[in-house]
Amino acid sequence: MKIAILSGKGGTGKTFVAVNLAAALGKSTYVDCDVEEPNGKLFFKPEIIEKKKVTIYLPAFDKEKCVGCRECVDFCRFNALVFIKGTPIVFPEICHPCGGCKIVCKYDAVSEEKKEVGEVLVGKSGETHFLSGIMNIGEASGVPVIKELLGSIPDNRNTVIDCPPGSGCMVMESIKDVDYCILVAEPTEFGRHNLEMVHQLVTVFEKPLGIVLNKCTEEENPSKDFCLENKIDIVAEIPFDKDLGRDNSNGEIVYYSNDKAKRIFNVLSGIVEKKVCQ
Structure with a gap:
């Protein structure tokens, strides 16, 4: 109960x-x-x-591997990801660490960093x-x-x-x-x-x-x-x-x-x- x-x-x-x-x-x-x-x-x-x-896991981007396809940005329903001048940026305050951006990336450009909360x-x-x-x-x-x-x-x-x-x-x-x-x-x-x-x-x-x-x-x-x-x-x-x-x-x-x-x-x-x- x-x-x-x-x-x-x-x-x-x-x-x-x-x-x-x-x-x-x-x-x-x-x-x-x-x-x-x-x-x-x-x-x-x-x-x-x-x-x-x-702890939670926030996305981290490898700029060498990222091709700017924006699939991760389009996937994020919380608008926690943006591209500014071709560079992916995450807003950790509104990220719901679901790991989806890592899954949808075809170029292995997204990893995860541990953060203690x-x-x-x-x-x-x-x-x-x-x-x-x-x-x-x-x-x-x-x-x-x-x-x-x-x-x-x-x-x-x-x-x-x-x-x-x-x-x-x-x-x-x-x-x-x-x-x-x-x-x-x-x-x-x-x-x-x-x-x-x-x-x-x-x-x-x-x-x-x-x-x-x-x-x-x-x-x-x-x-x-x-x-x-x-x-x-x-x-x-x-x-x-x-x-x-x-x-x-x-x-x-x-x-x-x-x-x-x-x-x-x-x-x-x-x-x-x-x-x-x-």
Whole structure:
């Protein structure tokens, strides 16, 4: 069972839900795919047992062999290749290292150069298998790091994937093979807007989903209104609670330290398991 935790923006409580759900599931795998700013390690405090460099292969051109046929340029659907004054040039920031330009070159003028783009950490924290990645500073995309992370997930455990915030390419990569998505939202108009955005993305991917409403009070909740108006399943409502907020801010997994949180996440884990098995 693979569960993705998403939010339309940072600060909604996405990691709060992800780490505590992973704890509630017992022998689980937690995957921190927020590779621009991973913070799951602040909660699990894992013992790191392995570090793996993430590399990609970018095209390199042999100007002596290149005849200027432009087949590589015509092949590249991302427009990462151009010819300027008869010289092939690659824009690494928009290259999706598929290797296609090397395959289509009839003159063996294209080779590949390895480039390090990030790192994956493998660790353990109690019963939880821990995976986290971070992209190198200056890299345009964390997708290669996320692919390496997702390829490192063991098959025999329930998995909670802590996605990047928003609805961009890294989020799409994170959810493409999951069984269920949990969308975390705040009780504000801004929270509703961001919930709508990420809900559209998950709907395009045709993934079953449920909403966790976080920081709930007795006041108006536009995010809840959106769910009711569109008949979207609300799987948990977590109250605004100073104790939970304080402990979470101190890097604690509140499932272990707060009875109220333990009840909430035990119920949530049971609901999710039932929905995945339907």
